[in-house]
Amino acid sequence: xxxxxxxxxxxxxxxxxxxxxxxxxxxxxxxxxxxxxxxxxxxxxxxxxxxxxxxxxxxxxxxxxxxxxxxxxxxxxxxxxxxxxxxxxxxxxxxxxxxxxxxxxxxxxxxxxxxxxxxxxxxxxxxxxxxxxxxxxxxxxxxxxxxxxxxxxxxxxxxxxxxxxxxxxxxxxxxxxxxxxxxxxxxxxxxxxxxxxxxxxxxxxxxxxxxxxxxxxxxxxxxxxxxxxxxxxxxxxxxxxxxxxxxxxxxxxxxxxxxxxxxxxxxxxxxxxxxxxxxxxxxxxxxxxxxxxxxxxxxxxxxxxxxxxxxxxxxxxxxxxxxxxxxxxxxxxxxxxxxxxxxxxxxxxxxxxxxxxxxxxxxxxxxxxxxxxxxxxxxxxxxxxxxxxxxxxxxxxxxxxxxxxxxxxxxxxxxxxxxxxxxxxxxxxxxxxxxxxx
Amino acid sequence: xxxxxxxxxxxxxxxxxxxxxxxxxxxxxxxxxxxxxxxxxxxxxxxxxxxxxxxxxxxxxxxxxxxxxxxxxxxxxxxxxxxxxxxxxxxxxxxxxxxxxxxxxxxxxxxxxxxxxxxxxxxxxxxxxxxxxxxxxxxxxxxxxxxxxxxxxxxxxxxxxxxxxxxxxxxxxxxxxxxxxxxxxxxxxxxxxxxxxxxxxxxxxxxxxxxxxxxxxxxxxxxxxxxxxxxxxxxxxxxxxxxxxxxxxxxxxxxxxxxxxxxxxxxxxxxxxxxxxxxxxxxxxxxxxxxxxxxxxxxxxxxxxxxxxxxxxxxxxxxxxxxxxxxxxxxxxxxxxxxxxxxxxxxxxxxxxxxxxxxxxxxxxxxxxxxxxxxxxxxxxxxxxxxxxxxxxxxxxxxxxxxxxxxxxxxxxxxxxxxxxxxxxxxxxxxxxxxxxx
Numbered sequence: 001x002x003x004x005x006x007x008x009x010x011x012x013x014x015x016x017x018x019x020x021x022x023x024x025x026x027x028x029x030x031x032x033x034x035x036x037x038x039x040x041x042x043x044x045x046x047x048x049x050x051x052x053x054x055x056x057x058x059x060x061x062x063x064x065x066x067x068x069x070x071x072x073x074x075x076x077x078x079x080x081x082x083x084x085x086x087x088x089x090x091x092x093x094x095x096x097x098x099x100x101x102x103x104x105x106x107x108x109x110x111x112x113x114x115x116x117x118x119x120x121x122x123x124x125x126x127x128x129x130x131x132x133x134x135x136x137x138x139x140x141x142x143x144x145x146x147x148x149x150x151x152x153x154x155x156x157x158x159x160x161x162x163x164x165x166x167x168x169x170x171x172x173x174x175x176x177x178x179x180x181x182x183x184x185x186x187x188x189x190x191x192x193x194x195x196x197x198x199x200x201x202x203x204x205x206x207x208x209x210x211x212x213x214x215x216x217x218x219x220x221x222x223x224x225x226x227x228x229x230x231x232x233x234x235x236x237x238x239x240x241x242x243x244x245x246x247x248x249x250x251x252x253x254x255x256x257x258x259x260x261x262x263x264x265x266x267x268x269x270x271x272x273x274x275x276x277x278x279x280x281x282x283x284x285x286x287x288x289x290x291x292x293x294x295x296x297x298x299x300x301x302x303x304x305x306x307x308x309x310x311x312x313x314x315x316x317x318x319x320x321x322x323x324x325x326x327x328x329x330x331x332x333x334x335x336x337x338x339x340x341x342x343x344x345x346x347x348x349x350x351x352x353x354x355x356x357x358x359x360x361x362x363x364x365x366x367x368x369x370x371x372x373x374x375x376x377x378x379x380x381x382x383x384x385x386x387x388x389x390x391x392x393x394x395x396x397x398x399x400x401x402x403x404x405x406x407x408x409x410x411x412x413x414x415x416x417x418x419x420x421x422x423x424x425x426x427x428x429x430x431x432x433x434x435x436x437x438x
Numbered sequence: 439x440x441x442x443x444x445x446x447x448x449x450x451x452x453x454x455x456x457x458x459x460x461x462x463x464x465x466x467x468x469x470x471x472x473x474x475x476x477x478x479x480x481x482x483x484x485x486x487x488x489x490x491x492x493x494x495x496x497x498x499x500x501x502x503x504x505x506x507x508x509x510x511x512x513x514x515x516x517x518x519x520x521x522x523x524x525x526x527x528x529x530x531x532x533x534x535x536x537x538x539x540x541x542x543x544x545x546x547x548x549x550x551x552x553x554x555x556x557x558x559x560x561x562x563x564x565x566x567x568x569x570x571x572x573x574x575x576x577x578x579x580x581x582x583x584x585x586x587x588x589x590x591x592x593x594x595x596x597x598x599x600x601x602x603x604x605x606x607x608x609x610x611x612x613x614x615x616x617x618x619x620x621x622x623x624x625x626x627x628x629x630x631x632x633x634x635x636x637x638x639x640x641x642x643x644x645x646x647x648x649x650x651x652x653x654x655x656x657x658x659x660x661x662x663x664x665x666x667x668x669x670x671x672x673x674x675x676x677x678x679x680x681x682x683x684x685x686x687x688x689x690x691x692x693x694x695x696x697x698x699x700x701x702x703x704x705x706x707x708x709x710x711x712x713x714x715x716x717x718x719x720x721x722x723x724x725x726x727x728x729x730x731x732x733x734x735x736x737x738x739x740x741x742x743x744x745x746x747x748x749x750x751x752x753x754x755x756x757x758x759x760x761x762x763x764x765x766x767x768x769x770x771x772x773x774x775x776x777x778x779x780x781x782x783x784x785x786x787x788x789x790x791x792x793x794x795x796x797x798x799x800x801x802x803x804x805x806x807x808x809x810x811x812x813x814x815x816x817x818x819x820x821x822x823x824x825x826x827x828x829x830x831x832x833x834x835x836x837x838x839x840x841x842x843x844x845x846x847x848x849x850x851x852x853x854x855x856x857x858x859x860x861x862x863x864x865x866x867x868x869x870x871x872x873x874x875x876x
Binding site: 017021025028029031032033034129135136137140141143144145146147148149150215273276288289290291292293294295296297298299302304305307308309310311312315316319320322323324325328329330333334335338 | 455459463466467469470471472567573574575578579581582583584585586587588653711714726727728729730731732733734735736737740742743745746747748749750753754757758760761762763766767768771772773776
């Protein structure tokens with residue numbers, strides 16, 4: 001029986017999970033693959049810490065270079081992360097004709113064009129299922145299962161940390177800071193949670209999916225990104241009263257000559273399946289002209305769920321090596337020469353529904369002043385709530401709008417914010433899936 | 439650019455959808471596949487009816503034989519259905535070295551062993567994603583994405599007709615017959631709905647999934663099958679009061695040396711994601727030791743969603759043909775020699791929770807008589823409800839049990855049924871995911 005040798009870069013959380021599956025689940029992988037996968041090297045700078053995985057003698061080394069250069073290594077698995085050494089090592093592996101498996105979403109979102117070009121010109125596979133949605137097979141579904149579809153759009157919860165925090169705020173009525181502290185305590189948030197809570201991690205994933213879905217190069221800076229740090233229990237409560245939930249969504253839509261690609265807190269109807277995804281779970285809904293909607297759901301992070309996706313990729317590549325079929329599926333779903341550049345709609349041109357919350361002085365005429373300004377910009381109000389009258393105090397005024405253009409909304413917002421009768425920074429949340437509102 | 443020729447058997451609902459995608463979406467398939475797929479033949483006995491698809495001259499023929507014998511046909515797509523001519527044609531296509539795509543769940547569930555053996559010995563691919571769950575990529579997920587997992591179990595809503603009927607009963611409080619009539623009217627039920635409502639269609643799909651998940655031959659007759667015809671609005675209402683929904687589930691569980699494989703109406707907690715799947719939609723939750731839970735959701739039937747899955751398979755096979763990589767993924771997930779025969783637990787040996795409903799005469803001592811009989815068989819009651827006291831009349835007595843053995847439950851049931859104080863046939867519904875009840 002043929003044996004293929006795997007070289008693993010990085011022995012951190014997910015790396016250790018991958019090593020564990022390769023070592024402890026060798027039998028079951030062989031039963032399906034019909035070959036042996038041998039974990040030849042695990043390279044890490046830390047040779048001392050115990051990761052709970054027993055590696056055979058001589059496997060753990062501190063020489064990453066050897067993993068990407070040793071001719072005995074058939075497949076390189078990069079689990080280091082980040083855009084520095086990981087990029088150098090991946091490019092070197094490709095240069096040496098070695099297929100690569102990675103979960104490095106930041107790297108692919110920002111330097112994907114360069115890396116995929118290198119892999120295409122060398123004719124080696126680059127697999128990255130674990131970069132988006134952990135164990136959910138979103139990339140395989142887009143690249144293979146939905147190949148007969150024109151993808152119409154996608155909407156997803158792709159960051160478990162944010163979903164966990166929003167679920168805590170929703171269920172416990174606590175503020176963002178407190179919910180973040182709980183996420184950190186539960187092990188869902190990193191020491192520096194910026195990448196997660198500011199929406200960048202979600203946007204990295206959206207960039208990757210957008211290329212796969214529509215066959216376009218994505219300039220990461222074209223994606224509109226807004227995080228969840230300003231979401232309050234008050235907004236979540238108002239959303240609920242209107243029949244909505246607030247989720248950090250990655251949204252993309254295909255308008256043919258232009259695409260939407262945006263990440264922001266979004267109000268969605270409570271009966272939307274994405275509303276029911278709570279805690280650290282992820283979900284992605286993909287709409288195609290033939291399938292209508294298909295949704296995937298699962299753990300978007302965590303050692304073993306992510307390692308499961310990595311092993312799926314390693315086995316896929318091993319099958320290609322066995323049949324001399326590298327490049328069997330184009331790395332980015334479309335043939336390289338077919339990947340164009342479809343412009344992404346600037347956020348100013350977005351047309352959608354909005355939720356507004358203003359802290360208004362409780363005086364006669366405030367609502368009509370606000371409504372008047374909105375009217376000047378062609379923004380029509382669908383529903384208003386003014387809660388908890390406190391004579392002379394400040395009360396939240398909350399509105400849902402009909403469809404409006406973002407640029408107009410922002411202009412009106414600045415004017416309203418400057419009013420004497422409006423305290424605090426006003427709140428704006430975009431609203432999706434609201435066809436039934438108009 | 440290379441062209442591969444597709445021969446389609448059957449120009450019915452799904453067949454016409456496949457033809458439409460091949461003809462109308464040729465550009466987008468080419469952009470991904472890098473080859474042309476040409477629809478060479480569509481064979482059907484009915485050459486006259488309009489299916490809303492414009493086929494080029496000479497494509498529509500009434501000679502199925504030619505499709506499976508013409509050396510120019512590279513890939514055969516069988517969309518006839520049933521276990522008769524479809525089987526003959528598939529075997530003949532394989533005999534002639536042609537890979538086959540099919541959605542024929544009944545055929546694969548009952549004659550899979552013979553057909554897969556033929557394909558394996560000829561070294562041709564046989565793809566059947568559309569046979570289970572329509573557009574949801576359940577087979578690709580099991581065969582490829584989850585290859586590093588020991589599959590622990592599965593639970594799924596795999597028949598849209600039944601789910602539609604149960605949703606109607608739940609939402610409108612109507613009876614089974616009336617709900618079935620609505621399903622027929624809405625085009626969700628066949629003229630003869632037996633295959634659907636008696637659970638056979640779901641069981642066909644479960645048989646296929648069980649082989650893929652655990653690497654075992656499945657004797658279709660070993661699957662316990664119970665349909666939804668006896669479900670009443672009363673039961674659904676009681677279920678709701680206990681915090682449950684009733685769904686027709688396909689359930690399989692891996693106990694290592696034995697498997698569970700059963701289809702029956704099942705009470706599941708209302709906060710289980712499967713409870714939120716309503717209407718004609720399908721969903722499958724797969725549990726693995728690494729992924730934990732992953733769920734897929736989408737249209738389990740319908741012309742274009744099913745055709746989308748078929749095209750995914752056709753493209754997969756085309757990629758294998760282009761790289762001479764037939765058999766790249768073993769047809770049934772495991773290498774043929776690794777597929778054993780793990781016994782399926784007889785339903786009598788099932789241990790689970792139960793819901794009982796008895797129509798009891800409203801007399802003193804009835805409940806203690808029933809409870810006494812249950813106690814004799816070691817069945818302990820977790821919760822009882824006795825509703826709507828009508829002096830001297832008949833009232834429903836409803837119970838949830840702790841874990842009990844099916845054989846004991848059936849014995850106790852027969853004794854209770856024979857009591858003078860119990861009218862009508864009693865109702866029994868199995869209950870899942872109830873770890874929190876004990």
